[in-house]
Amino acid sequence: MVFDPRVGLALLVFANLAAFSEQPFWMEMIWIGFLLLLMLLHRCFAMVGKSLLIFGGILCLQYWILPAAPGWVATSFSIFANYARRMMPCLMLGFLMLRRTPMPYLVAGMRKIHFPQRLIVAVSVTLRYFPAIREETGYIRDAMRLRGIRGLAKLEGIMVPLMVSATGTAEELSAAAVTRGIEDPAPKTSLVELRASPVDSAAFVVGVGLTAALLAAKLGVFPW
Amino acid sequence: MVELQDVSFSYTKEVGTLTHVDLTIRPGECVLLCGASGCGKTTITKLVNGLIPAFTEDCTLTGQVLLHGAPVREQPLYQLARQVGSVFQNPKSQFFNMDSDSELAFGLENQGMTRGEILRRLDDTTDRLHLKRLRGRNIFAMSGGEKQLLAFASVYAMGPKLYILDEPTANLDRETIERLHDQIAYLKSRGHTILIAEHRLYFLADLIDRAVYLRDGIVERIWSGAEFRRLAETERIALGLRTLTPTQVTLPPSRAAGEQDGLSVEGLSCRYKREPPVFQNLSFSARPGEVLAVTGDNGVGKSTLSRCLCGLMRESAGTIRLNGRILGAKQRQRIAYCVMQDVNHQLFSDSVWGECQLAMEGLSDQRIQEVLERLHLLAFREKHPMSLSGGQKQRLAVATAMLSQKPLLVFDEPTSGLDYARMQEVACCARELADEGRVVLVVTHDREFLQCACDRVLEL
Numbered sequence: 001m002v003f004d005p006r007v008g009l010a011l012l013v014f015a016n017l018a019a020f021s022e023q024p025f026w027m028e029m030i031w032i033g034f035l036l037l038l039m040l041l042h043r044c045f046a047m048v049g050k051s052l053l054i055f056g057g058i059l060c061l062q063y064w065i066l067p068a069a070p071g072w073v074a075t076s077f078s079i080f081a082n083y084a085r086r087m088m089p090c091l092m093l094g095f096l097m098l099r100r101t102p103m104p105y106l107v108a109g110m111r112k113i114h115f116p117q118r119l120i121v122a123v124s125v126t127l128r129y130f131p132a133i134r135e136e137t138g139y140i141r142d143a144m145r146l147r148g149i150r151g152l153a154k155l156e157g158i159m160v161p162l163m164v165s166a167t168g169t170a171e172e173l174s175a176a177a178v179t180r181g182i183e184d185p186a187p188k189t190s191l192v193e194l195r196a197s198p199v200d201s202a203a204f205v206v207g208v209g210l211t212a213a214l215l216a217a218k219l220g221v222f223p224w
Numbered sequence: 225m226v227e228l229q230d231v232s233f234s235y236t237k238e239v240g241t242l243t244h245v246d247l248t249i250r251p252g253e254c255v256l257l258c259g260a261s262g263c264g265k266t267t268i269t270k271l272v273n274g275l276i277p278a279f280t281e282d283c284t285l286t287g288q289v290l291l292h293g294a295p296v297r298e299q300p301l302y303q304l305a306r307q308v309g310s311v312f313q314n315p316k317s318q319f320f321n322m323d324s325d326s327e328l329a330f331g332l333e334n335q336g337m338t339r340g341e342i343l344r345r346l347d348d349t350t351d352r353l354h355l356k357r358l359r360g361r362n363i364f365a366m367s368g369g370e371k372q373l374l375a376f377a378s379v380y381a382m383g384p385k386l387y388i389l390d391e392p393t394a395n396l397d398r399e400t401i402e403r404l405h406d407q408i409a410y411l412k413s414r415g416h417t418i419l420i421a422e423h424r425l426y427f428l429a430d431l432i433d434r435a436v437y438l439r440d441g442i443v444e445r446i447w448s449g450a451e452f453r454r455l456a457e458t459e460r461i462a463l464g465l466r467t468l469t470p471t472q473v474t475l476p477p478s479r480a481a482g483e484q485d486g487l488s489v490e491g492l493s494c495r496y497k498r499e500p501p502v503f504q505n506l507s508f509s510a511r512p513g514e515v516l517a518v519t520g521d522n523g524v525g526k527s528t529l530s531r532c533l534c535g536l537m538r539e540s541a542g543t544i545r546l547n548g549r550i551l552g553a554k555q556r557q558r559i560a561y562c563v564m565q566d567v568n569h570q571l572f573s574d575s576v577w578g579e580c581q582l583a584m585e586g587l588s589d590q591r592i593q594e595v596l597e598r599l600h601l602l603a604f605r606e607k608h609p610m611s612l613s614g615g616q617k618q619r620l621a622v623a624t625a626m627l628s629q630k631p632l633l634v635f636d637e638p639t640s641g642l643d644y645a646r647m648q649e650v651a652c653c654a655r656e657l658a659d660e661g662r663v664v665l666v667v668t669h670d671r672e673f674l675q676c677a678c679d680r681v682l683e684l
Contacts, residue, residue, distance in 0.1 A: 104326040128320055131364050136569070142536045143570035145557055147582065147624075157572040164610050165568050172317035176375075179273055180382065181305035186336030191329035191346075193339070 003042055003100035004200040005109025007207075008093060014207045015089040023214050031089040034206055039092070041199045042100050051092050058085045103127055108190040121182065125173070129166075136165050225251045225386060225417050226272055231287035233267060233441075235280060241267050242441040245287075249419060251385075254412050254431050256452075257421040259438035260464045260643045261615075265421035267441075269390045272296065272419060274304040291386075306335065309384035313391040313641060315371035324361045324374055331382040349381040353407055369400030369522035376407060387411060389420040393427070394641035397521040397669040401427050423643050426672070429453050429468045437463065464644045471671040478516055478682040483509035484548045487533075487632060487663045492542035494525065494532050501540065502528040508682050512631070515654050515664045517674040520684035526667045529684070530634045533665070534560040546631065546663075561630040565637040567617045570624075571609040576601060579609050579620060583627035595626050599653070615646050622653045632663045639670040651677035 018031060032055060039048045062081040066074045097106070103124055110120045140161050144150075149157050196204070226249040233242040242264045249255050257265040270276040271289045274296050289296045296304065312318055321327045328349060332342045350356050355377050358370060366374070372392060379387070389408075393401050405427045411418060412431060422428060435452040437445040447455070455468065481490045488509045495501040502525035510516040518526055531537045533544065535556030543550050546559060564570050573579040580592045596602040599619045604612060609620055618638065625633055638650045647670075654677050658664040668674055674681065 103322055124320065128322070131322070132316070135364075139564065139566065139569040142531070142534075143562075143564060144572070145536060146534060146561055147570070147572070147628075148558075149572065149582075160610065161569050161571065165566065168568070169317045172312065172314055173320070175275055175279060176310070176312060176318040177320065178278075178301045179275070179305055179308070179310040180331040180378070181302045181334040183300070184302035184305065184334045184336070186334070189333050189336050189338060189342065191326060191333060191339060191342050 001042060001100070001197060001199075002102065002105050003096055004194065004196040005097070005101050005106045006113055006194070007196055007200040007204045008097045008101055009109065009113070010204060011207045012090060012093050012097075014211045015093055017211060018214055019086045019090055021214060021218065024217055027210065027214060027217065028086070028089075031210060032092075034203075034210070035089055035092045035096070038199070038203050039096055042096065044096065044099055047092075047095055047099065051088075051095070054091075055085070055088050058088070104190070104192045105194065108192050108194055111188055111190065112194060117188070132169060133162070133166070136162060136169075225249050225253070225292065226419070227288070227290040227293075228268070228271065229288040229290070231271065231285070231289060233271065233276065233283065233285045235283050240441055245441075245443055247436065247443065249417060251417055252412075252415045253433045254408070254418040254420070256425070256428055256432045256435040257419070257438065258423075258425065258435060258465055259444075260645060261423075261641075263438040264441040265438060266390055268438075269310070269388045269419060269421050272386075273308045273310045273388050274299065274301050302334075305331070306382070307384055308386045308388060309379035309382055310388045311372075311376050311379055311390070311392050313394045315368045315375060315395055318375040319363055319371065319378075322363055324358050324363055324366075327363060327374060328378050328381050331378060335382070345381050345383075349377050352410070353377050353380060354403075367523040368395045369397055372396055373400065373403060373407075376404065380407075380411075384416075386417045386419070389418065389422075391422055391641050392420070393422065393424050395637070398671065399521050405431070423466055423641060424670075424672075425466055425468050426470050437465075461644070466644045466647065467672050471675050473671055473675050473681060475517065475675065475678060475681045478680050479509040479511065481507035481509050483511060486511040486514070486547065488545045488548075489533075490543050490545070492529075492532070492544065493540045494528050494537065495540045503684060505542070506684075507542075510663045510665065510680075512661045512663050513658050514680065515658050515666060515678045517678035517681040518665055518667045518684065519669055519671075519674060519681060521669065524684045526669075526684060527636065530562060530636050530665065530667050533632065534562050534634060556632075559630050560632040560634065561625045561628050562634045562636055563618070563621045563625055563638060565640060567614075567621045568610070570621055571617060574608055575606055576609060576612070576620060577605045580623060580627055583624040584629060587627055592627065595623050598656075599623050599626075615649065618650070619653065622657070626657060626660070630662075633657055633665070635664070635666045635668075637667055637669075639668055639673045642673075647673050648676070654678075 015031065036048050036051060058081055062085060066078050066081060107120055107124050137158060140158050144154055144157055228245050228247040231242055231245045232240060234240045257268055259265060267276065277283055277285050277297060278301055291307065319327050320330060325346065328346050329342050332345060350359055355373060358374050358377065363371065392404060396404065408418060408431055420428065432452065433449045435447045436443055453468065460468065481488050486509060490507050492506040493501050493504045518529060520526055532539055533556065535553040538553045544556065545551065551559065571579055573582050577592065580596065581587060593602065596605060599622060601616065601619055601623060604616065609617060612620065635654060639647055642650065651673065654664050654666055666678055
């Protein structure tokens, strides 16, 4: 089942609002629980485990390890831990979208909500690039192993070949793109059809609800 | 259909890439552009599909390029895209989507075609080109050959009248080349116009109506199809063109496993995690001083075999011996070296000289000088490796292989997009490395190259 890109993007906005407006901790827990449930409904079981592990790890760090650690460690890491925890819902949504929203759907979704075409091209090419870069780094690593390049030199050595091949690829990609009419001003159509599933529609409603609750909390509606 | 009238072009002010080119391509014609690397073939294709001058800065272009009587440079690229379909050399960098259906639909979506029409075109395309098995696939898991066929199909789906193919077979095996041949034949039968720049000519001989021979940016000869097919062997070689007839491989098969001298592979199997084995129970030997070709179609495991021999992946069963001694993966990394298909991946230093020093510790300057001299690279000793031409980079990788003194050397697809001269040069390099007493393996599906460069052949 495809995770609807429009719902995904909307939830991402809501989660960002929540993360940066110092929402109360109980609300944060609701967000986490809600997203875990959403992952379960999208059958991403391993992802649920991983998210729990990361979130639990950050909580441990923040509430047990850092208070017991020497002062300089606590001060240098507490801000990091705090923000990492707050960003967790955004991270989880990102995971879910990467796994369950294939690129053509994402592009179709962005077109539906009238993203500027330039931005759509930029986003889709960026996403298309990640697997390509992974492939390239694989070859470069192989070459370094055979040359016996180890340690720090390895990090340095990977950059130049990667940049060179990346520029080459970028050039070839854009040549292929324009010869297939990516600049065509005609209104774009889409092979895939977007239909938000009941699960995704419900998730959207929950997202709206949580944002409303956040607003209420900010306005002091809740007594606690 | 296409007219070039007294076209001269250069990327920089000084050197001309094309000089006074006149060429007319009639509707329904299949025209071949041939000649050595850098002769201006690709430049002509880019002038017709509009990438030049739209994609080049600081270039000088004089004369006229006309498409249906209208100047190409005055039309926006998206308008050209509706009439001209382009297929390029590198299958890896021609697709934007991760799945094949979206890729086939890409050009149609750009034109704003309705969903129903897109679906109809997709079915029609895969029917006509016999590519049903490419539907609904993950592109990153496809072989290079499949990717190239998909690129061709995506262009076909857009329904252009003119096709421009720039070295489409550079990375393809024999079987995929045959399919491409059939697809071009089909386009021809439907009255489409085709302009193709290629080094590998044997598969095109029966298709072309005219062949244009370029040397240093000047049109030297234009043959009719019949004249071209009658071209004498000696003349072809003098012109630096690759063979016009399919090559028969007459090399003896690889030696049986168990040689005490050199490489012996016994019952080798390789697999990636949780997947079925790529190949199983493979046995062969190769002696020092011998060049062994490893060949087979895209996807039979040639690259996996070379990675395994170099110790970059573990075998799942079997043994690999060098001079009778069993070697594990880590040990193989120390005795093996690979000249990769894309040599950009294996040059790390900031100068040619530095690159050579990296090859092994304690190399004498004299030895480096000697090797660079032999490979005609000494004049470039202070240059950055990435500023060299493709051929020079490949020779530099060969130089580091020579200097490393590793006894086992693998060339992985060294011939993608090579003209006749470069092909001979790579063959020469392989021979020299073998003559120094190494075991040399050449992974390739280029039969012409294989026949001229190798002593024995292992067919996977």
